Amino acid sequence: MPGLGTSYGRGGATTFLMDLQRTDCMVVMGSNFAENHPVGFRFVMKAQQQGAKLIHIDPRFTRTSALADLYAPIRAGSDIVFLGALINYVIQNERYFKDYVVNYTNAATLINPAYGSHNVDDDGFFTGFQPDAKPTPRYDTQSWQYQTEQGGVQQGNQPAQGTPETTTSSFSARVGQLLGGAPRTDPTLQDPNCVFQILKRHYSRYTPELVEEVCGTPRETFLEIARTLADNSGPERTAAFAYAVAWTQHTTGVQMIRTASILQLLLGNIGRPGGGILALRGHATIQGSTDVPTLYNILPGYLPIPTVQKNHETLGDYFAAETPPTGFFSNMPKYMVSLLKSWYGPAATRENDYAFDYLPRINGDHSHLPMFVDMYEGRIKGFMAMGQNPAVGGQNAGMQREALARLDWLVVKDLFLTETATFWKNAPEVQSGKLKTADIKTEVFFFPAAAVPEIDGSYTNTFRLVQWHDKAADPPEDARSDMHFTYHLGDRLKKLYANSTDPKDRALRDMTWDYLGDPEGHEFTIPDEPSAEKVMEEINGWKVGPDGKAALRPDGKIDLVNGFGDLRDDGSTACGVWIYSGIFTVREGQYVNAARNRKADEYASLGWGYAWPANRRALYNRASAKPDGTPWSERKKLVWWDAGAQRWTGYDVPDFIANKPPTARADWAKGGMDAHAGTDPFIMKADGKGWLFAPSGTVDGPLPAHYEPYESPMQNRVYKQHVNPITKIYTPKNAAGELANPYATDANPLKAAVVDTQKFPYVVTTYRLTEHHLSGAMSRWLPWLAELQPEMFIEMSPQLAKELNIANTEMVIVESPRGRIECKALVTPRLQPLRMGATIQHQVGMPIHWGYEGEVTGASANDLAALVADPNVSIHEGKAFVVNIRKKS
């Protein structure tokens, strides 16, 4: 999310699936589009049938490669070299879209001269690196900041010095909080401190030769891709990128996405039809779970969560610290106050800071991996796993299973008795005797879950489209929806604390919790099932009545707001998730749930579902027009300025102030949206520009630089620094003080032990198959799916199989520093050894779907994966680590 968010202003996909039909060149990288998103892939195939080229760059030849016009092999984890070389190609050969770059990106902006002319060039550290920072190294970002017109330098959004920077940067930092004067620019792009020149210098060492050496991609293949991409970009043509978790699951994952984001800006492919970057999400509603959200470090709609690491004492302090003075996010206080009104209703008043103090302050990284480290080391007592199966899906899964064994209690709510529910009797650690069932004191509660067809609700798909689904049947027996469980848990807790006078219980007592009864009058067979539409109403937001609750219209219906434009910071509106506002409205006296809309057409299908924000399908679509408001070309028309009507119009909902003319001048001093000109398409960003260079938002550098995966068989050939110098390394120790991962000796990447790649010489990447879903909890129990991919395997090339004397389908032992598993070898020429300069590197692949329960069982690939993570988002490096393989004798 920060990859796209820092570059463009929002973490969501910039485009929509149907728009892929209009692309001239589809680049799929870090994704196995056809296998894991088969329904969306139809739009890629439609484009191909109209002559578009499909390029697939991947460690393995997959079902996506099978359909591609051009396939390039690549070593897992070397993507920044490949993409950086594309940037270099585009700049050196002057194939960038100059008018777009000058007007719509920060190419012309001047950076603090302290950034220096030859940053990172040899050592691999950006300016501001603090190797001795506690507890681990970090960057001071002051030298990355913009120069101001007044001749100074802006203040960056930085956490207070001296506090442990264990959390990711806030959304405010991603959109930018530019404090201190309008940015200074050089539209000729000649100033050595301008972003364009910095970019040019930074990527000059990323050459086709380097690609061959580091990625293992033949130089000619690389150049053919570079030419194809450049030939299909410009006013008349557009190219699109699609990626998925094979970019995110790296210690440089966010920067991989940033590299592609920069490239797409240079080529002028953002906000234009057939262009963009599609973030393919790994679950049906993973976008929704970040929007609403289930993350520990953001509040709904990406509002920054209060933290002890900044001055977030009062609501005023919080606004002072987090509100960008310029750009659309300057409206943030309206959304925050409306959120507090939605959560605490009448108890949220101006006098008590709208109950801001009820919100917990985070004090560190509480994402999945550190949570399990805490559990492993005995600091977490209870855990609820709802629709999650960490015993199989977790990294270093053996450690995670042992962590479960140290809990007092565990709730598992799922369709089947998953591995997480039965770890105490069937885990490999129990089989091996490492854990004894009798010694495990964890009390496990299993709640059967209702399946999707048994629940009302919505999905937010990969391109921010919210689609409603109605329940088709009642769940069997005791199975209930997650909403049912959560609602009644909350209800019981509220009752339990109803008479408490302890101030710390006030948040629970004052929490609004009114979801029974259906606004549309549907009859529920399960009488105490809460109403999903009531939840959606609250997500949308309403006007607040005199009693502090939802105001009612004369017809008795709730007076819903029409969109986030109606929200106020004075307590007169309540809204659960501001970006979704507008989804549920009253039209002509009737509730209209726009997520229910099902009117499709040949293209944007604005009448199908509801895409946040404001039903816009292609974000930043003002960039589909020239600065003067006319389309770049007839062929690539999307949104344009209608001079007669004095409005933006087109095939999509304009992602721009509807009546702001292209000629509008920026007035920085006025702030807010007035600080943007009528030519600034990236409305969320503080300066309205797409960020080639990121003065804030990414904690590991303003530009992407290649570092090797944390476990890699080769030295970094681009810089002296081998791995991302602020990688997150987790070092869980068991009760005896032994490390769960013998190489994770230190949380400081400059000090941690380096894995012995003589012992573990093969690069492995993990992945999913079409036939299964994630840990298999929804697929391995179904015979029709189980028979299609019945057994765990490791894919390897015929050459490696020959070297190791392994025959197809023979059992092998696969070892990493975390442990060993056994599975069958699937020998296939779809995997090929990489020729990298003088060396040959073998790569293997393992699907992640198997565990010890279900209709088909097998070893879990995640048992072998490392507990290291990207410093921006704490996402593990599941896509590139090292293993050894031998025949099971």
Added chain:
Amino acid sequence: MAKGFFTDSTLCIGCKACEVACKQWNRLPADGYALSGNSYDNTGWLSGTTWRHVQFVEQFDAGQARWLMNSDVCKHCVQAACLEVCPTGAIIRTEFDTVYIQPDVCNGCRDCIAACPFGVIETNPDGIAQKCTLCYDRLQNGLEPACAKSCPTESIQFGEVDELVARAQARVQTLRASANPAYKSAYLYGVPGDGYTEEIGGLNAFHLLLDTPDKYGLPERPKLGSRATVPSQLGGVLTGALLALGAAISFRNRGARHDRDGGAATTTTTTTREV
């Protein structure tokens, strides 16, 4: 009005949604759980309980890198050998011009299994000869077959055979004219004048293919009186690129598949072998 399938293998992404939709609609059991080692194909061949089967052919030799996928199915032959040999009249031609086995009439004599030149029929665990019905029950209710409905890429197209043939012929022209050299070899298998299936009058379920029929386990010249000598998928494997690997491939034992479900092992074909 003849109804049929046009299966365009160039649009297949091997997702197997068709196999699953077929099994779900027709309530067919899974056939057992064993890794075949033959690419991503773990269901092996068409049978009494697998009526759609997605083939995967890896071709990575002599500088080419190609992974062919094709969803195979009963061909609903214009002149159907199975129907002609059926002694009980269990096999009929429906009002949709499809070939349908009436399960309550079939006595399990296996004559049709021997007669089918494509090896698509097998007995189910109850000993009844079974194969794709072209979703006869769905057709009678105005619905398209489950596989065509579920295919996300329109690789499986259902409709009037005449109309499908015209569409398929246009598609072949487009593919051959395209810049992609892999498509120069596109052709139709199972339409009038194709040079392969004349003797049985063509197929109501026909395919657009890129390589020769044998690569997909299809006979070069299916005959009315001929016998299937090899199960269809086996042909594909023998000629497939895996041969080039020199790797041992063990085929799953058919009987074992049914045993796992508690059904009877019904065939005598020994399919465990080293290549």
